[in-house]
Amino acid sequence: MLRMTLAVFRKDMTLTLLRGNGLAQALLLGLLLVFVFSLSQGIGENLSPRNAAAVFWLSSAFCQVLIFNQLYALEEVNNSRLGLLLVPQPLQAVWLGKALAGFVLLLLAQCVFAPATIVFLGQSLSGHPGPAASILLLTDAGMCALGSLLGALAQSQTARESLLGVVLFPLLTPLLLAGTGVCAQALGGASGEADAWIGVAAAFDAIFLAAGLLLFSFLYTGDE
Amino acid sequence: MPKSFLPLVLPLLGGTALAGCQWLIYVYAPTEASMGLIQKIFYLHLPLAWWALVSFFLVFLGSVVYLFRRSPGADRLCAAAAETGVLLSGLALVTGMLWARKSWGVWWTWDPRLTTTLVMWFIYAGYLILRGLNMPPQRKSLVCAVLGVVAFLDVPLVFVSARIWRSIHPAVFGAQGGGLEPEMRLAAMACVIALGFFWAALIGLRKGQLDLRARMDTLWAGNGPSAAGRNRP
Numbered sequence: 001m002l003r004m005t006l007a008v009f010r011k012d013m014t015l016t017l018l019r020g021n022g023l024a025q026a027l028l029l030g031l032l033l034v035f036v037f038s039l040s041q042g043i044g045e046n047l048s049p050r051n052a053a054a055v056f057w058l059s060s061a062f063c064q065v066l067i068f069n070q071l072y073a074l075e076e077v078n079n080s081r082l083g084l085l086l087v088p089q090p091l092q093a094v095w096l097g098k099a100l101a102g103f104v105l106l107l108l109a110q111c112v113f114a115p116a117t118i119v120f121l122g123q124s125l126s127g128h129p130g131p132a133a134s135i136l137l138l139t140d141a142g143m144c145a146l147g148s149l150l151g152a153l154a155q156s157q158t159a160r161e162s163l164l165g166v167v168l169f170p171l172l173t174p175l176l177l178a179g180t181g182v183c184a185q186a187l188g189g190a191s192g193e194a195d196a197w198i199g200v201a202a203a204f205d206a207i208f209l210a211a212g213l214l215l216f217s218f219l220y221t222g223d224e
Numbered sequence: 225m226p227k228s229f230l231p232l233v234l235p236l237l238g239g240t241a242l243a244g245c246q247w248l249i250y251v252y253a254p255t256e257a258s259m260g261l262i263q264k265i266f267y268l269h270l271p272l273a274w275w276a277l278v279s280f281f282l283v284f285l286g287s288v289v290y291l292f293r294r295s296p297g298a299d300r301l302c303a304a305a306a307e308t309g310v311l312l313s314g315l316a317l318v319t320g321m322l323w324a325r326k327s328w329g330v331w332w333t334w335d336p337r338l339t340t341t342l343v344m345w346f347i348y349a350g351y352l353i354l355r356g357l358n359m360p361p362q363r364k365s366l367v368c369a370v371l372g373v374v375a376f377l378d379v380p381l382v383f384v385s386a387r388i389w390r391s392i393h394p395a396v397f398g399a400q401g402g403g404l405e406p407e408m409r410l411a412a413m414a415c416v417i418a419l420g421f422f423w424a425a426l427i428g429l430r431k432g433q434l435d436l437r438a439r440m441d442t443l444w445a446g447n448g449p450s451a452a453g454r455n456r457p
Contacts, residue, residue, distance in 0.1 A: 153367050170346035174381040207377050215370050223363045
């Protein structure tokens, strides 16, 4: 299963980064969100660290929706989804491979969003970066586990972008709250309860990684 | 009791019990000293919130059954429970806002339980949108079943986040007897039970409607529009 997972991961990374628009659309949308929120600042004003962290995670969430739509749209061309279904390997390898690819792509996008948030929203890294790094990895893992599962939900749907967003965003709320709470501390916000939020994010990851493993094979089928 | 009596008995029982509860709320239970009459909303707010949660649990159970047995009846039960759950949680949010205005001086506060109730409402409203999409029926049932399972897995996180954040909800049924007078507790419990009958009636009614629609769709597909046209006088 691991070999198949890595094969799907390599295929998706290659197709996404070396062909077409790559990450450009997702990056542009995230940056636009940061820019639009920067317009709410008056002259000489800065957003609070908590608001800035929320904008960062909002950009990441929209970016994630586009990433998983793109990853699952790869197999819709020439109906190559049937090819993946016919491989004599556990189907969960497709879910895991796409989740891994989404995880790396999201981290790459966040490497752009983080400095943009600091520059455009007038923030500084004056808090402890350690917990923020932990929550970044945990939150991204949870977002990608769920994104990879529900990305398959929108297969063959013409309205897949809006559909995935409507379904995914409310489910991600606990994770986004955890990410916002801890990242705000790294930007100099009030400290406290970082450990508890890291626990919530870890629990979310555990629940939705297990759910993905169990449920993906029901969703990813040859149905049109 | 024969099954055919249930659709008649449950609404009657629920309606009568809810009417009886009005006496408990306005006559038997004392008026709360600081909030006054507006506190009576609590007797509606609490059962609405609880039965909304039970509805979502029913969606989860029905979804699991559908995934393993592919039973169309379980799928229709999920649809009925989700619609009822969204309705009840929406009403719980509205009654909560009315209470919050009097109790805390604001229409809305980002209290974790209120926030997560709103999040649950959003999740299941999205679920209903998915149900309304034009997709092949079996694919739609399957996708909705997966979402029904995933959505309910968020509920434990609701309670965890409520504990992490400082909640301003009162402890209603705590280990030490909670923050309610015995008369208020009795009235609240009676309202929960009464609304339970009403809830069961609503679910049964909606499930019956969906069963009928499925039957008509089957008959229509069997005869076909052209066959129906030929049979017309």
